[in-house]
Amino acid sequence: MKPEEKPEEVEVIEEVEDIVAREAREKRMIDREKWKPKTSIGKKVWDGSITDIDYLIDNGIKILEPEITDLLLANLETDLLLIGQSKGKFGGGKRRVFKQTQKKTQEGNKPKFATLAVVGNKDGYVGIGYGKSKETVPAREKAIRNSKLNVIKIRRGCGSWQCGCKSPHSIPFSVDGKCGSAVIRLIPAPRGTGLCVENECQKVLKLAGIKDVWSKTRGQTGSKYNLIRACINALRKLISVKLHSRYYEQLGLIEGAAKVPEVKKDE
Numbered sequence: 001m002k003p004e005e006k007p008e009e010v011e012v013i014e015e016v017e018d019i020v021a022r023e024a025r026e027k028r029m030i031d032r033e034k035w036k037p038k039t040s041i042g043k044k045v046w047d048g049s050i051t052d053i054d055y056l057i058d059n060g061i062k063i064l065e066p067e068i069t070d071l072l073l074a075n076l077e078t079d080l081l082l083i084g085q086s087k088g089k090f091g092g093g094k095r096r097v098f099k100q101t102q103k104k105t106q107e108g109n110k111p112k113f114a115t116l117a118v119v120g121n122k123d124g125y126v127g128i129g130y131g132k133s134k135e136t137v138p139a140r141e142k143a144i145r146n147s148k149l150n151v152i153k154i155r156r157g158c159g160s161w162q163c164g165c166k167s168p169h170s171i172p173f174s175v176d177g178k179c180g181s182a183v184i185r186l187i188p189a190p191r192g193t194g195l196c197v198e199n200e201c202q203k204v205l206k207l208a209g210i211k212d213v214w215s216k217t218r219g220q221t222g223s224k225y226n227l228i229r230a231c232i233n234a235l236r237k238l239i240s241v242k243l244h245s246r247y248y249e250q251l252g253l254i255e256g257a258a259k260v261p262e263v264k265k266d267e
């Protein structure tokens with residue numbers, strides 16, 4: 001009896017895997033049916049002739065439809081950054097998602113809401129987007145939409161001389177980023193350090209897939225909008241710097257998503 005049962009079990013497992021794969025595929029199909037692409041790149045992504053977002057980023061093709069990013073990058077996560085502040089005496093109150101501004105008119109004060117969203121797959125791709133509107137909900141939607149259009153690729157590695165483990169848990173070299181007077185420097189850190197950065201930048205680096213980093217800031221870092229932009233500018237430099245091929249192995253460099261899934265050792 002027993003030798004006959006075994007093949008059945010294998011079949012059951014295969015069936016379950018089939019169902020999981022089919023569900024994932026159906027979910028994508030639904031996304032696809034709702035979306036009617038308008039740009040030529042969008043149509044190519046829709047019919048499946050472009051399956052890799054690297055093709056768009058490497059060739060400098062602008063993503064004009066947020067659904068492109070949705071389809072090409074799996075496991076996208078979004079987060080809103082606290083760039084605003086509630087009103088209060090003595091230097092303001094709690095940090096808020098929405099930055100409220102007002103325009104004085106004859107009819108009275110007209111408020112507007114702005115917010116900054118970050119999107120990433122925790123594996124080498126991240127983007128931020130700014131959205132502003134008369135109400136909070138459309139502002140959020142605009143911000144998320146814009147963040148999907150501005151996705152950038154990150155180069156990761158281990159540039160810390162204390163570690164030298166050749167795995168992409170940190171950044172390969174230190175980079176500076178600037179926006180307004182806010183200047184941020186990201187420095188490679190050994191494994192297990194965590195993200196020693198300001199809170200909002202932490203969210204960005206987390207969604208980019210960087211685990212360990214040290215940082216140093218200068219200037220008016222209280223205006224979070226500029227600080228976050230500076231952080232993104234620093235991340236942009238990681239990929240724009242040209243490196244000799246011998247460093248690729250030395251620093252354990254990867255660009256974008258990890259091709260071989262990393263074994264989680266410290267978790």
Ligand SMILES: [Zn+2]
Binds near residue numbers: 165166167169190191
């Ligand atoms: Zn390391």
